[in-house]
Amino acid sequence: MDNHMKKIMILSALISLTACSSGKNENPPTQVGMANPASVYCAKLGGKLDIVNTNDGQVGYCTLPSGEKIEEWSLYRRDHK
Secondary structure, eight states: OOHHHHHHHHHHHHHHHHHHOOOOOOSOOOOOSOOOHHHHHHHHTTOEEEEEEETTEEEEEEEOTTSOEEEHHHHHHHHOO
C-alpha cells in the first residue's frame, strides 16, 4: 500500500470515529462534598444567610425572621445541645 492510500485510510478512520462522538456529557456533574449544616439549619428556620469576609476568612451570619442576627454556627450549637 502506498503512502497516499495509508493517509486516506487513516483520515477516513478518524472522520468515522469523530462522527460517532456526541460531544455532550450526558451525565450531569455530581455535587462534591456536603452542604454546611449550620447554613442548612439557618434556611430551615426561614433565616437569611449573609457571608462576611474578615481578615481570618469568612463568617456566616443568620438573620432569623424575628430579626435576631446570630453567627450561623452559634445558632446551630445553641439549638443542638
